Amino acid sequence: MAATGQVKTPTATMGWAKSGRGSSRSTNMIRAGIFFGMAISWEALSRSGLLFRDVVPSLFSIWASIWKLVASPVFYANLQVTAWEIFASLAIGSGLGITVGIILGANRFLGAAYEPYVYYIAPTPRIIFFPVMIMWFGVGVASKIALGALSCFFTVALSTAGGMREVDKVLIRVGRSFRATPWQMATKIYLPAMRTPVLNGIRLGFGTATVTCLLAETKLSNQGLGYMIMQIYARFDMPSLYGLLIIVFIIAGVGNLILGKVTGTSA
Amino acid sequence: MTLATSAASDAASGVQPQLVIDRVTKQFGEGPGSVLAIDDMSFNVMPGEFVSVIGPSGCGKSTLFNIIGGLLDEYAGDVLIERERIAGPHKAVGMVFQEESTFPWRNVIDNVAFPLELLGVNKSERLDLAHHFIDLVGLKGFEKLMPSALSGGMRQRVSIARTLVSKPQILLMDEPFAALDEQTRLLLGDKITQIQQDLNQTTLLITHNLTEAVQLSDRIVVMTYRPGKVKRIVDIKLPRPRTSDVVSSDAFGHYVAEIWSDLREEATRGMVDSESAQRGGSRG
Numbered sequence A: 001m002a003a004t005g006q007v008k009t010p011t012a013t014m015g016w017a018k019s020g021r022g023s024s025r026s027t028n029m030i031r032a033g034i035f036f037g038m039a040i041s042w043e044a045l046s047r048s049g050l051l052f053r054d055v056v057p058s059l060f061s062i063w064a065s066i067w068k069l070v071a072s073p074v075f076y077a078n079l080q081v082t083a084w085e086i087f088a089s090l091a092i093g094s095g096l097g098i099t100v101g102i103i104l105g106a107n108r109f110l111g112a113a114y115e116p117y118v119y120y121i122a123p124t125p126r127i128i129f130f131p132v133m134i135m136w137f138g139v140g141v142a143s144k145i146a147l148g149a150l151s152c153f154f155t156v157a158l159s160t161a162g163g164m165r166e167v168d169k170v171l172i173r174v175g176r177s178f179r180a181t182p183w184q185m186a187t188k189i190y191l192p193a194m195r196t197p198v199l200n201g202i203r204l205g206f207g208t209a210t211v212t213c214l215l216a217e218t219k220l221s222n223q224g225l226g227y228m229i230m231q232i233y234a235r236f237d238m239p240s241l242y243g244l245l246i247i248v249f250i251i252a253g254v255g256n257l258i259l260g261k262v263t264g265t266s267a
Numbered sequence B: 001m002t003l004a005t006s007a008a009s010d011a012a013s014g015v016q017p018q019l020v021i022d023r024v025t026k027q028f029g030e031g032p033g034s035v036l037a038i039d040d041m042s043f044n045v046m047p048g049e050f051v052s053v054i055g056p057s058g059c060g061k062s063t064l065f066n067i068i069g070g071l072l073d074e075y076a077g078d079v080l081i082e083r084e085r086i087a088g089p090h091k092a093v094g095m096v097f098q099e100e101s102t103f104p105w106r107n108v109i110d111n112v113a114f115p116l117e118l119l120g121v122n123k124s125e126r127l128d129l130a131h132h133f134i135d136l137v138g139l140k141g142f143e144k145l146m147p148s149a150l151s152g153g154m155r156q157r158v159s160i161a162r163t164l165v166s167k168p169q170i171l172l173m174d175e176p177f178a179a180l181d182e183q184t185r186l187l188l189g190d191k192i193t194q195i196q197q198d199l200n201q202t203t204l205l206i207t208h209n210l211t212e213a214v215q216l217s218d219r220i221v222v223m224t225y226r227p228g229k230v231k232r233i234v235d236i237k238l239p240r241p242r243t244s245d246v247v248s249s250d251a252f253g254h255y256v257a258e259i260w261s262d263l264r265e266e267a268t269r270g271m272v273d274s275e276s277a278q279r280g281g282s283r284g
Helices: A002-007 A010-021 A025-048 A059-071 A073-106 A108-121 A126-137 A141-165 A169-177 A182-219 A225-235 A238-263 B007-013 B061-068 B108-112 B114-119 B123-136 B152-164 B182-199 B210-216 B244-248 B250-279
Strands: B019-028 B035-045 B050-054 B076-081 B093-096 B170-174 B202-207 B219-223 B230-235
Touching: A025 A059, A059 A238, A073 A108, A073 A141, A073 A182, A073 A225, A073 A238, A108 A141, A126 A141, A126 A182, A141 A182, A169 A182, A169 B093, A182 A225, A182 A238, A182 B114, A225 A238, B019 B061, B035 B061, B035 B076, B035 B230, B050 B210, B061 B170, B061 B202, B093 B152, B108 B114, B108 B123, B108 B152, B114 B123, B114 B152, B123 B152, B152 B170, B152 B182, B182 B210, B182 B244, B202 B210, B210 B244, B210 B250, B219 B250, B230 B250, B244 B250
Parallel strands: B050 B202, B050 B219, B093 B170, B170 B202
Antiparallel strands: B019 B035, B019 B076, B219 B230
16 A cells, blocks of 8 residues: 555656666667667768669758758748747647546546547547638638647546546545645645646647647648748758758757656656 | 543543544445445543554444544434534544555645645744644654655654644544554554653544554454444553553553454454355455
């Protein structure tokens, strides 16, 4: 009893994750090896002329195009649009997701009735709703935010509902025995006890919101990084395309890392 | 020896019991599948008295705990505190649970100050009181640590301090040492005895541990196995102040043997019952 109760604590989970990641010297060597191995094979493939130079451009030309992109104001304008879309959809989707998750988690009847829907709709590709969102919100930023919010809503709602049910029952009894008001139960027991699963849900929601917003931008839009990718593609400017993809990768990775640090959970 | 006097002589001297359990009955469910957990239990707890309720697993001890604590508010009969029937958690009762119940996201002092926070006590007063009770349970110097950094015994002491800080008239504990090893259990028993004597704290302990019950109590209520009834009430006339040294005395052994002869019968019934349930194929 005692042991299982403690394993669930956030600090314990964090400690496990840290040791599990195992950043020993040998794994770092292997990681570096993979990175350089890939880079060298890419460059070799590019120079061999086996494939079109345009499809596999030289790393040096990609590097040069990254610098060019980073120096251009157009890139920042588009980055700003996409960042705003992701932020807004995450805020809206998480807000709704936490609310619905709490309702489903707190009410056994509602949970049993509605959760299967949430559960089975959750993994479906939300991009198919994009035409609907365009009709409702237009081709601008709003339709991307709506779709992004829709996509992270499910992740956050499910993890919140799960987290709510996993709150240690004895802590609820402790709160009741001290005659906590419903508001005190919510703010001093449920919310702190649910912190880890909810923040985890938000972190996963960030991933799905990013994917959905970028995907929507590549489909139909006039601004944003996804739009920029399609523009570059239309020019068949392969070094810039790869450059931009690398930048987007790095941005998404850093965003995930920051969120992981903030929430105290790690991949 | 005023603490250990029996209920009868207290009634004669006009002292009112702090807690009255009067013909309490609790049945779970209805019809053929129902279980009668507690059947017509009655006993009193006098002010400053330490009473233990002991019985085999499955005798309805925890049900009684939840009824007195107000967490189970549908029951027959009366649980009375100052003539008021318990229905819902009562401010006079402070509960300590069997399970790990510290808040893992709060450090020791914030855990202990929790009930005061609910009451809206201002921060400096809250911390002063919390410090006092942390000191009382012997955890001075651990205030800033998180529960995950403490041992099971220390965490249970945090829970006890957290309950004591709300100054309950009746301290109600459900097997608070069940998850601990025997040495820790004896030493914590000392701590409890000392606190109970210092504060003159009325205490009701629910337990299945015989030596623990004899070590700590003024009176022991022995329960029968399913349905839980009062089988016998034993006065423990061991001297106070008491320490865990008492376990080596002849009188202690005598009490243990006496209560065990009662308890044995009930525990055997419980064991036969659970074995036949297993043989019945319900568990495969």
